[in-house]
Amino acid sequence: MIEFGFALKQTRSEDLDKTSLERFHRLLELTPSFKRCFQCGNCSATCTARQFTDFSIRRVHTSFRRGEYDGLAEELRKCMLCGKCTLVCPRGVNLRSLIINMREILDEPQKTGKR
Amino acid sequence: MKKVAIIGAGPAGIEAASVLARNGVQVTLFEKSETPLKNLQDKAFLFPNFQAAQEIIDDLSGKLLTDGITSAFGVDIVDVRWQGTEWKLFDSKEQTYVADAVLIATGYQVFDAHRKEELGYGIYKGVITSLDMERMIKHGKILNANGDEPRRVTFLQCVGSRDEKSGNHYCSKICCVTAVKQAIEVRRQLPKCEASVFYMDLRMWGQGFEEMYRTAQEKYGVNFVRGRISEAAGTFDSRVQLKSEDTLMGLPLKMTTDLLVLMVGMEASCGTKALGKACEIGGDYGFIRTVNPHLYDNETGKPGLFAAGTCKRPMSVSDSINDARSAALAVKEYIDSVQSGK
Numbered sequence: 396m397i398e399f400g401f402a403l404k405q406t407r408s409e410d411l412d413k414t415s416l417e418r419f420h421r422l423l424e425l426t427p428s429f430k431r432c433f434q435c436g437n438c439s440a441t442c443t444a445r446q447f448t449d450f451s452i453r454r455v456h457t458s459f460r461r462g463e464y465d466g467l468a469e470e471l472r473k474c475m476l477c478g479k480c481t482l483v484c485p486r487g488v489n490l491r492s493l494i495i496n497m498r499e500i501l502d503e504p505q506k507t508g509k510r
Numbered sequence: 511m512k513k514v515a516i517i518g519a520g521p522a523g524i525e526a527a528s529v530l531a532r533n534g535v536q537v538t539l540f541e542k543s544e545t546p547l548k549n550l551q552d553k554a555f556l557f558p559n560f561q562a563a564q565e566i567i568d569d570l571s572g573k574l575l576t577d578g579i580t581s582a583f584g585v586d587i588v589d590v591r592w593q594g595t596e597w598k599l600f601d602s603k604e605q606t607y608v609a610d611a612v613l614i615a616t617g618y619q620v621f622d623a624h625r626k627e628e629l630g631y632g633i634y635k636g637v638i639t640s641l642d643m644e645r646m647i648k649h650g651k652i653l654n655a656n657g658d659e660p661r662r663v664t665f666l667q668c669v670g671s672r673d674e675k676s677g678n679h680y681c682s683k684i685c686c687v688t689a690v691k692q693a694i695e696v697r698r699q700l701p702k703c704e705a706s707v708f709y710m711d712l713r714m715w716g717q718g719f720e721e722m723y724r725t726a727q728e729k730y731g732v733n734f735v736r737g738r739i740s741e742a743a744g745t746f747d748s749r750v751q752l753k754s755e756d757t758l759m760g761l762p763l764k765m766t767t768d769l770l771v772l773m774v775g776m777e778a779s780c781g782t783k784a785l786g787k788a789c790e791i792g793g794d795y796g797f798i799r800t801v802n803p804h805l806y807d808n809e810t811g812k813p814g815l816f817a818a819g820t821c822k823r824p825m826s827v828s829d830s831i832n833d834a835r836s837a838a839l840a841v842k843e844y845i846d847s848v849q850s851g852k
């Protein structure tokens with residue numbers, strides 16, 4: 396059992412001048428309802444995968460929003476696409492579509508070595 | 511002499527009636543309940559100054575005795591129609607009344623918490639609404655499901671507000687500060703009991719609200735957690751187990767509480783919805799629509815038909831009363847202009 400369950404690589408600071416948000420903006424085009432997220436944490440609180448792992452879907456999609464993509468593809472493997480998060484989201488974010496699109500974008504080969 | 515009909519004897523309706531009567535207008539005040547001010551009867555103390563609701567009730571009830579006000583209680587107005595020269599009001603018993611101008615002040619009702627089944631209202635006895643909590647505070651009897659003193663009380667914001675699943679996108683405006691008010695009252699009445707508030711945003715927009723929030727933290731040790739409770743379940747000893755995410759820590763959170771208080775939002779009352787529809791002035795979510803929120807916020811677009819208070823949108827008592835005063839002025843100017851042939 397993992398005691399300090401924070402599998403995502405945490406950056407020391409966010410540098411919004413250097414971060415490229417290109418992939419995030421593409422995600423918004425694919426799942427426009429994600430624009431409405433207000434960070435309530437209902438999705439992660441109710442998540443089925445969270446019952447067994449330290450997975451937090453809200454942390455994952457917020458990292459994506461901030462352009463911090465490292466480790467996300469691996470994290471997203473913990474999701475079993477059950478759709479419970481979509482059912483509870485008070486802002487009507489289509490999380491299942493969001494997760495599938497995040498996976499696809501993260502699977503694309505990257506032009507540069509970095510993000 | 512010109513006659514004005516006011517529908518709804520809440521703070522807004524009574525205030526408008528008394529202003530108009532003091533200015534020489536004959537007013538009939540219709541109220542569907544047998545008694546006025548029903549939405550204040552179950553309140554204990556009012557934010558922002560913790561004044562006893564009873565004092566406001568006494569003051570407003572006194573104003574009802576102003577010369578020129580006729581009270582018609584137990585009358586449910588279901589339709590209002592312009593008849594060429596005057597307005598005609600119809601009640602549920604098919605009685606009719608006439609007036610030169612009509613002010614709608616039919617108010618709000620709280621969101622029905624049964625609709626959020628995952629939060630367990632009506633299923634677990636430890637899950638109550640903010641209205642139930644007001645009554646407990648008022649009677650000095652804050653009790654858990656077993657009838658004992660609770661050790662922990664937890665408030666959840668935005669129940670039936672800011673929630674696509676309930677169909678209400680809007681913020682109800684008064685529940686953030688009401689939760690702070692009630693948490694302070696819990697700590698005052700039961701110093702050994704913990705109080706926590708689960709919030710997404712704390713909207714302390716009014717004068718004195720932010721100070722109440724500071725006092726709740728500093729003096730009363732109220733615990734604030736940023737997250738929305740997604741599910742509540744009963745335990746074998748009649749407590750309530752909550753599931754949430756602490757969004758600031760980014761960690762799942764579980765906790766057991768004696769009472770879970772759902773801060774239910776404000777919706778348009780049945781009367782507001784019905785009259786909005788009948789008069790074709792219903793706006794978003796069944797509230798009454800006004801002509802312009804800046805300049806003509808008591809006018810409905812139908813000459814002689816006005817609106818005031820929470821039938822338009824969520825408001826506090828003081829905002830409802832101020833709005834009623836401005837409505838009274840708009841009504842007075844209208845009937846004066848009609849009297850003098852425009």
Ligand SMILES: Cc1cc2nc3c(=O)[nH]c(=O)nc-3n(C[C@H](O)[C@H](O)[C@H](O)COP(=O)(O)OP(=O)(O)OC[C@H]3O[C@@H](n4cnc5c(N)ncnc54)[C@H](O)[C@@H]3O)c2cc1C
Nearest residue numbers: 518520521522542549556557587617618781819820826827
């Ligand atoms: C839990 C809770 C706590 C609150 N605490 C505070 C607080 O501490 N401080 C504060 O400032 N505010 C508080 N409020 C808000 C306060 O209750 C409202 O601001 C206030 O009651 C609004 O007054 P009103 O006259 O617009 O409407 P209402 O009080 O709703 O009055 C409308 C009246 O119209 C009548 N009516 C409706 N339809 C018809 C019809 N068809 N015919 C005849 N009559 C009709 C109704 O019976 C009612 O009496 C609280 C609200 C809630 C839910």
Ligand code: SF4
Nearest residue numbers: 442474475477478480
């Ligand atoms: S779809 Fe994935 S993220 Fe959503 S609740 Fe199910 S496991 Fe969790």
Ligand code: SF4
Nearest residue numbers: 432433435436438484
């Ligand atoms: S439940 Fe919806 S609004 Fe809340 S954090 Fe998740 S995606 Fe955002």
Ligand code: SF4
Nearest residue numbers: 668671681682685686
């Ligand atoms: S006032 Fe606060 S609790 Fe009420 S709906 Fe708005 S944000 Fe939610």
